Amino acid sequence: MFDDRPQLAVDILRDLMDVELPGTLLLQRHDDSEPSGDFGTELAFTMGPPHHPAHGIIVATRQGNSSKDRRRLARRAAALWLSIRCDVTVLVICPHNATATHYGQPIESGLTGYRLPVRVLGPDDIPLITDPQEAAARLDLSAMSVMAHGHHREAVEALAAALAVTRNESAPKYYEYAYGMSAPATRRLMEEIMMSPDWPVYSPFAREHYGRGLEEGTTKGRAEGRAEGRAEGKAEEAARSVLLVLTARGFDVPHDTRARITTCTDLTRLETWLTRAATVRALEDLFNEPG
Numbered sequence: 142m143f144d145d146r147p148q149l150a151v152d153i154l155r156d157l158m159d160v161e162l163p164g165t166l167l168l169q170r171h172d173d174s175e176p177s178g179d180f181g182t183e184l185a186f187t188m189g190p191p192h193h194p195a196h197g198i199i200v201a202t203r204q205g206n207s208s209k210d211r212r213r214l215a216r217r218a219a220a221l222w223l224s225i226r227c228d229v230t231v232l233v234i235c236p237h238n239a240t241a242t243h244y245g246q247p248i249e250s251g252l253t254g255y256r257l258p259v260r261v262l263g264p265d266d267i268p269l270i271t272d273p274q275e276a277a278a279r280l281d282l283s284a285m286s287v288m289a290h291g292h293h294r295e296a297v298e299a300l301a302a303a304l305a306v307t308r309n310e311s312a313p314k315y316y317e318y319a320y321g322m323s324a325p326a327t328r329r330l331m332e333e334i335m336m337s338p339d340w341p342v343y344s345p346f347a348r349e350h351y352g353r354g355l356e357e358g359t360t361k362g363r364a365e366g367r368a369e370g371r372a373e374g375k376a377e378e379a380a381r382s383v384l385l386v387l388t389a390r391g392f393d394v395p396h397d398t399r400a401r402i403t404t405c406t407d408l409t410r411l412e413t414w415l416t417r418a419a420t421v422r423a424l425e426d427l428f429n430e431p432g
Contacts, residue, residue, distance in 0.1 A: 147186045149281045150200045150232055156396070158260055160230060163188050163195040164393055166384050171197065171221065185217075187225055197221045197229040202322060204236060206243040215250035215257040232260045236288045236322050241265075264289035271295035273302035278404075280309055284319040291319075291327025294334075301334050377403075379411035386418040387427075398424060 147168045154160040171185040183202075189195035199218060203210070218229045235241040241263025248257040267289040270276050276283035276299040283300045290296045300319065304312050320331055380403045387394050394402075405411055417427050 147184070147198075147200075150184075150186075150198055151188070153262060154198070154230060154232060154260060157262070157266060160260065162230075164388065165189045165195055166381070166388055171225070183217075185221055194225045194227055196227055197225050199229065199231045200234070201231070202234040203240055203244060204322065206240055211244065211248045212250060214259065215248045215255070218257055219250070219255070230260060231257065232262065234285070235261060235263045236324070238263055238265065269293060269296060271299050273299045276300050276303035277307055280304075280307060280312060280315045284315040287319040287327065287331070288322040291323045291330060294330060297327070297330050297334055301331075376406045376408050376411060379408060379415060380405060383411060383415045383418050383427075386415065387424070390418070392424055394424070398427075401428075 147170070151162060151168070155162055165188050167189055168186055169191055171187050184200045185197065186200075187194035187197050199214070199221060201214065214231055214233075218231050222229045233241075233244045235244060241261050244259055245261040245263075246259075248259060250257060267285050268282065269290045270279070270283045270286040271293065276286075280300075280303060283296075283303055286296050287300050300316070304316060309315075320328060323331065383402050384394060384399060402411075402414065405414075414427055421427050
């Protein structure tokens with residue numbers, strides 16, 4: 142999931158954990174990283190220009206406890222720091238409280254004086270999302286909500302309802318992430334809810350029973366879906382361009398302004414904001430109509 146949306150990790154660190162990070166919008170995968178082996182999924186990326194990064198972030202998902210892995214994470218952070226020569230934050234996502242407690246303590250690396258503090262996101266830190274509209278707006282957080290709070294049927298139903306209407310091409314990955322990281326009881330509940338032949342389904346269990354349904358639809362419907370997807374892509378790119386111009390001009394864009402820009406789907410309005418972003422003297426002038 143973080144492969145598709147590394148910005149999610151930045152949002153979690155900033156908004157849920159109050160971690161101070163650089164204001165740059167430039168994020169890129171750091172490729173020269175060692176594999177995580179059998180411990181869980183792992184991703185490293187940097188913030189800032191590729192040749193002059195401002196911060197490094199390692200995101201790991203863990204379901205079990207391993208002292209060996211804790212020390213390996215400390216070495217991994219040190220290796221990334223040596224590579225990019227700037228500060229590194231390690232974020233560990235844990236679906237169970239016991240795992241969150243295990244990884245939440247500073248890690249002794251074995252090198253005198255070097256203890257790695259880790260930011261841990263456990264079930265108590267992940268919001269419970271039961272509103273389908275909220276789930277549709279934030280499929281990533283909804284998937285994590287199911288992972289952490291899948292014993293609440295409403296959380297699973299919210300994600301399922303959101304998947305039924307979304308045009309997000311990454312929707313199957315969000316469902317698979319929630320399915321793969323959830324407890325067996327939650328998986329059974331997900332399968333039960335998603336078993337209907339009228340529902341767009343993504344789990345391995347559902348594919349086996351109703352996979353053909355995903356291929357059904359008229360040519361007109363598919364064409365309309367592709368057209369809508371292209372429009373959404375253009376709007377996302379325009380919003381990103383507005384933020385990049387503002388950042389390049391030295392504006393510190395607050396969270397509410399960033400959210401207003403990134404959630405706008407009106408391409409004409411976004412193009413107007415992009416034009417203004419190159420000349421405005423104050424952020425509030427970006428949204429003010431002339432006169």
